[in-house]
Amino acid sequence: MNEKFFNLSEEKQLSIINAGYRVFAENSYRKSPVSEIAAEAGISKSLLFHYFRNKQELYMYLLEYAAKTTYSYLSDYKCYEQQDIFEMMLRGLTAKINMMKKYPDITRFTLRAYYETDPEVIDDIKALIGRTASFEVNSNKMKIDPSQFREGLDLEMMYNDMYYASEGYLWENTRSGIIDTDKAERDFRRMINFWREQYLRKEGE
Amino acid sequence: MNEKFFNLSEEKQLSIINAGYRVFAENSYRKSPVSEIAAEAGISKSLLFHYFRNKQELYMYLLEYAAKTTYSYLSDYKCYEQQDIFEMMLRGLTAKINMMKKYPDITRFTLRAYYETDPEVIDDIKALIGRTASFEVNSNKMKIDPSQFREGLDLEMMYNDMYYASEGYLWENTRSGIIDTDKAERDFRRMINFWREQYLRKEGE
DNA sequence: CTCCCGATGACCGCTTCGGTCAATATCATT
DNA sequence: AATGATATTGACCGAAGCGGTCATCGGGAG
Numbered sequence: 081m082n083e084k085f086f087n088l089s090e091e092k093q094l095s096i097i098n099a100g101y102r103v104f105a106e107n108s109y110r111k112s113p114v115s116e117i118a119a120e121a122g123i124s125k126s127l128l129f130h131y132f133r134n135k136q137e138l139y140m141y142l143l144e145y146a147a148k149t150t151y152s153y154l155s156d157y158k159c160y161e162q163q164d165i166f167e168m169m170l171r172g173l174t175a176k177i178n179m180m181k182k183y184p185d186i187t188r189f190t191l192r193a194y195y196e197t198d199p200e201v202i203d204d205i206k207a208l209i210g211r212t213a214s215f216e217v218n219s220n221k222m223k224i225d226p227s228q229f230r231e232g233l234d235l236e237m238m239y240n241d242m243y244y245a246s247e248g249y250l251w252e253n254t255r256s257g258i259i260d261t262d263k264a265e266r267d268f269r270r271m272i273n274f275w276r277e278q279y280l281r282k283e284g285e
Numbered sequence: 286m287n288e289k290f291f292n293l294s295e296e297k298q299l300s301i302i303n304a305g306y307r308v309f310a311e312n313s314y315r316k317s318p319v320s321e322i323a324a325e326a327g328i329s330k331s332l333l334f335h336y337f338r339n340k341q342e343l344y345m346y347l348l349e350y351a352a353k354t355t356y357s358y359l360s361d362y363k364c365y366e367q368q369d370i371f372e373m374m375l376r377g378l379t380a381k382i383n384m385m386k387k388y389p390d391i392t393r394f395t396l397r398a399y400y401e402t403d404p405e406v407i408d409d410i411k412a413l414i415g416r417t418a419s420f421e422v423n424s425n426k427m428k429i430d431p432s433q434f435r436e437g438l439d440l441e442m443m444y445n446d447m448y449y450a451s452e453g454y455l456w457e458n459t460r461s462g463i464i465d466t467d468k469a470e471r472d473f474r475r476m477i478n479f480w481r482e483q484y485l486r487k488e489g490e
Numbered sequence: 491c492t493c494c495c496g497a498t499g500a501c502c503g504c505t506t507c508g509g510t511c512a513a514t515a516t517c518a519t520t
Numbered sequence: 521a522a523t524g525a526t527a528t529t530g531a532c533c534g535a536a537g538c539g540g541t542c543a544t545c546g547g548g549a550g
Contacts, residue, residue, distance in 0.1 A: 108312065111316045114508065115508090124528065125508090126529055127527080127528055129508085134508075195461060232482075234482075240476070245450040245453055246449075248449035248450055248456065249453070256400060274439060274446065329497065330499095330540090331542085332498075335496085
């Protein structure tokens with residue numbers, strides 16, 4: 081790819097990147113027109129092909145950028161260093177929300193990439209997945225002290241409930257395209273407090 | 286549309302309908318090729334155009350069929366007649382799961398239709414939504430007796446939690462295309478029992 | 491043998507796509 | 521103002537894919 085892309089203002093770069101995420105998130109790789117990305121980014125198709133040799137290169141740049149970005153957000157918010165599972169949850173969700181503030185469609189893009197089957201990109205995608213997947217697994221490695229929770233609580237079910245509810249909320253509020261990130265953050269805080277109230281052992285029990 | 290379509294065996298009709306749901310669920314209306322639907326249904330494109338005058342008519346048939354099917358499943362399982370909120374939840378989810386057994390992509394299709402913007406179909410879609418939306422609203426009309434729940438429980442949060450967790454589970458297990466419906470039903474039962482345990486007032490409290 | 495009809499492959503005109511390129515607009519330097 | 525280098529574009533191309541049509545095929549009933 082052309083190094084001149086990095087000389088662009090961050091704003092311009094962002095508008096291209098986010099246009100790419102939007103279009104590739106909504107259509108399969110093959111049916112995502114480069115022209116639509118260029119138009120949405122406010123530049124001509126020719127110029128876009130000036131920065132990226134072809135469609136495949138553009139796509140792969142976006143994919144790798146997404147992986148790097150996701151990892152850096154997760155690191156910045158110290159999601160996996162928490163011992164308190166609620167705190168971990170909150171940080172993870174806050175990280176995600178803040179990432180979506182800057183890259184509204186990056187999550188949908190990544191997800192669609194995960195299931196992409198086009199022969200032009202599938203090999204590279206799988207390679208990248210294999211290279212990055214190892215980070216996410218250790219979310220289950222947490223050693224949590226059962227004594228802090230209510231008696232008889234099924235911890236696995238608790239985790240499932242919280243995980244699925246978060247995913248469900250995000251999905252429900254993402255699929256229309258735009259999400260009110262501030263409201264989402266407030267809702268998450270409320271939700272996690274609710275879970276604390278529900279699952280944690282009460283004083284004197 | 287051509288009445289001869291209804292003379293086909295149910296199996297053949299199903300294969301056409303489900304092929305349509307799959308393709309229209311994965312691409313926007315405009316980018317969904319009729320040829321792909323025909324191929325997946327195991328018939329020629331010409332024959333498909335023999336049953337449906339054009340793409341628009343095929344789409345609208347699928348959409349109305351989806352609305353009718355959804356309504357009939359929800360009715361059959363008596364989802365909205367329940368007084369117990371957990372029972373209502375279970376029935377609603379069971380209905381959905383069983384519908385997906387027969388029509389694996391109908392939910393994704395309906396959802397995508399909801400956000401479709403193509404001028405060729407948008408007016409008809411909105412008309413149909415306006416005609417059918419009135420059914421779904423009354424899920425909130427339930428009069429539930431707060432005394433059966435744990436003291437101080439935020440009922441709205443409880444409902445949100447259950448709703449989003451269900452959506453999250455379905456989404457997480459649907460997006461790959463195939464869902465193990467039997468496992469999903471077992472998981473839902475487990476989940477709802479977990480919620481009962483969590484939210485309901487215990488004996489002697 | 492023939493009539494009928496379910497079913498198809500070949501085909502058409504049109505649009506859209508990825509990608510190129512010559513030409514223009516922009517701007518700093520002299 | 522002239523020059524040259526760079527940023528940016530619109531017009532264009534060949535190929536592919538699209539929705540939709542139609543002449544034709546094949547097989548079962550009479």
